[in-house]
Amino acid sequence: MLRLAGILYALIGSTLAGSAVVAALVTGHDTLVPIVACAAAGAVLGVPVTWLVARKVYSES
Numbered sequence: 739m740l741r742l743a744g745i746l747y748a749l750i751g752s753t754l755a756g757s758a759v760v761a762a763l764v765t766g767h768d769t770l771v772p773i774v775a776c777a778a779a780g781a782v783l784g785v786p787v788t789w790l791v792a793r794k795v796y797s798e799s
Contacts, residue, residue, distance in 0.1 A: 743792040750791065751784030758783075 758780035762772050 739792055739796045742796060743788050746792050746795075747784060747788040750788045751781050754784045754787065755780030 755777045758776035759773055762768075762776040767773065767776075
C-alpha cells in the first residue's frame with residue numbers, strides 16, 4: 739500500500755499545493771512568503787488525504 743500511496747501523493751499533493759497557490763494569488767497575496775506557505779500547507783494536507791484515498795483504493799481491490 740505504501741507504493742500506491744507514493745504514486746497517489748505525487749498527484750494529490752501537487753494538486754492541493756497548486757490549488758492553494760492559485761487561491762493565494764487570486765486573493766492578492768503575491769509575495770514569496772504567502773505563496774510558499776500555501777504550497778507547503780497544500781503539500782502537508784496532501785499526506786492524510788493520500789492516506790485515506792490509498793486505503794480506500796487498496797481495500798476495494
